Amino acid sequence: MTVRLLLADDQEMVRRGFRMILESEPGLEVVAEAADGAEAVEAVRAHRPDVALVDIQMPGTDGLTATERILALDGTDTRVVILTTFERDDYVFRALGAGASGFVLKTSPPDELIAAVHAAARGDALLSPSVTRRVVGEIARRNRPPSEPGLQRLTGRETEVLRLLGRGLANAEIAAEIAVSEATVKTHVSSVLSKLGLRDRVQAVVLAHEQGLT
Structure with a gap:
């Protein structure tokens, strides 16, 4: 069964790189791309991908806002994996709070990105190993x-x-x-x-x- 993907990143070269990595894996297909959050929401509405990989920082509508809007779409089962170049706790808190099913650093090895996609597609979730348990502990501490x-x-x-x-x-x-x-x-x-x-x-x-x- 093919996992259908959306790539959302404002840098075309980054999207090309991710597409090459993802489509080198049997069973993964990039069905749409988006250059900002608003385009990502519309692409999900049009293509209904299984997983959307969304850059957290994009001009206009950012990745976190896009995540919230994607998950609020009627009839969509799309899962969202957040991509970022920054290992910042506040980003992780907001991404998880928005309903993301994964959080992967852009500097992570390709197999980690692919693992996150497969995990999200099957209804699981994966956080980059560099995103330590203190993040989850902090979420719990803030709102117990x-x-x-x-x-x-x-x-x-x-x-x-x-x-x-x-x-x-x-x-x-x-x-x-x-x-x-x-x-x-x-x-x-x-x-x-x-x-x-x-x-x-x-x-x-x-x-x-x-x-x-x-």
Whole structure:
């Protein structure tokens, strides 16, 4: 199954470079490009890509505003991965708050970019390894809510999976930690997201920190 992509960056040469990297990977296809946030929103409306890679800093409508507008479009399932040249905590906070499913530095190696696209396409999320856990911890510190009532609906094993998600573990690492198959972990993660009304793993990580599970 082909993953359809939108590239949004105000620099044409950057878009060309990303297109070459992404389309060298079997199963990835760039179906549209945009030079600013407003164009990105219209491109998503017209092409309905699976994943939009959006530069955080663009003239006019910036990437964060574009992310919010893309995710608010009726009938769209497009996931957004934010691209930036800056490792700034405030950018990460705002990107996650806007609903982004990933945050990747433009200086990251190509395989990391491709991994972020695949993760977003399958409904997961990926943060650049250089975006450390202090970011999620800071989100939780800034806005720590009362106990989430939905946690009571989780089974003991699902609560354990949520705790391990909060530690930043991948499915394979969680499987090794609790001695089950990776397929079973995927089932538990899906159940956790569904029961708690969460969009993706990033929101699960944030919630785990907010609720003091990590």
